[in-house]
Amino acid sequence: MPSLLHIDASIRRTGSVSRELSAHFATQWRQNHADGGYSYRDLATQPIPHITHAVREALLDPSGEHGVPPEERALTETLTAELREATTLLLGIPMYNYSIPSTIKAWVDRLVTPAHMVAPSGDPGLLSGKSVVVVTARGGSYAPGTPREGWDYQEPYLRAVLHSIGLADNLTFVHAELTLAATVPQMAPLKPLAEQSLAAAYETLKTLAL
Numbered sequence: 001m002p003s004l005l006h007i008d009a010s011i012r013r014t015g016s017v018s019r020e021l022s023a024h025f026a027t028q029w030r031q032n033h034a035d036g037g038y039s040y041r042d043l044a045t046q047p048i049p050h051i052t053h054a055v056r057e058a059l060l061d062p063s064g065e066h067g068v069p070p071e072e073r074a075l076t077e078t079l080t081a082e083l084r085e086a087t088t089l090l091l092g093i094p095m096y097n098y099s100i101p102s103t104i105k106a107w108v109d110r111l112v113t114p115a116h117m118v119a120p121s122g123d124p125g126l127l128s129g130k131s132v133v134v135v136t137a138r139g140g141s142y143a144p145g146t147p148r149e150g151w152d153y154q155e156p157y158l159r160a161v162l163h164s165i166g167l168a169d170n171l172t173f174v175h176a177e178l179t180l181a182a183t184v185p186q187m188a189p190l191k192p193l194a195e196q197s198l199a200a201a202y203e204t205l206k207t208l209a210l
């Protein structure tokens with residue numbers, strides 16, 4: 001059965017472009033997969049605690065005793081089960097300081113485990129075969145030819161880490177850029193470009209949700 005795991009991370013409750021776009025995808029996907037499963041996690045309202053040494057040891061050796069508090073162990077197991085059960089993973093991610101929110105990093109740190117790693121021998125790992133859609137919202141633009149081309153540490157990082165756990169077989173990034181043009185007076189001339197970027201993101205997500 002198809003199943004969508006939908007994760008948001010914007011610290012904004014309202015006015016969040018990444019939340020609006022990920023919700024758009026989820027709505028379309030659920031309409032197109034009426035019998036599909038759906039689970040949602042909000043990493044901003046329910047942040048995952050930073051990984052500890054004990055949790056890391058338990059991830060490396062799940063059978064051992066590492067003094068991990070039961071609630072920490074249960075959380076890791078829940079996150080792992082959510083990801084394994086999904087056939088499509090949807091990440092709604094704002095750009096913070098050229099990279100991902102730390103809440104997403106805390107989620108990643110619990111899931112990059114030996115059980116999920118793609119082996120150099122070619123074993124694709126337990127998570128291979130899933131569709132992954134990463135929707136980002138960023139205040140500026142990082143497109144080729146822009147002054148900050150090369151400053152995007154979101155997409156290259158996520159490509160690498162998702163690849164390492166077998167989540168890059170069918171991985172698509174959708175960026176809504178220049179979101180700050182709506183509110184920063186100096187960026188007002190960029191509003192038409194921002195609107196184009198947003199419209200293109202909505203259009204792409206509609207197609208991806210089929």
Ligand SMILES: Cc1cc2nc3c(=O)[nH]c(=O)nc-3n(C[C@H](O)[C@H](O)[C@H](O)COP(=O)(O)O)c2cc1C
Pocket residue numbers: 010011012015016017018019093094095096097098099137138139140141179180
């Ligand atoms: C803490 C913080 C750091 C940010 N850093 C960047 C940045 O490095 N580059 C950028 O283009 N925009 C940056 N922004 C702007 C956000 O990326 C932009 O507002 C985006 O739309 C946020 O996603 P959201 O609309 O889903 O909340 C930052 C915003 C915040 C709150």
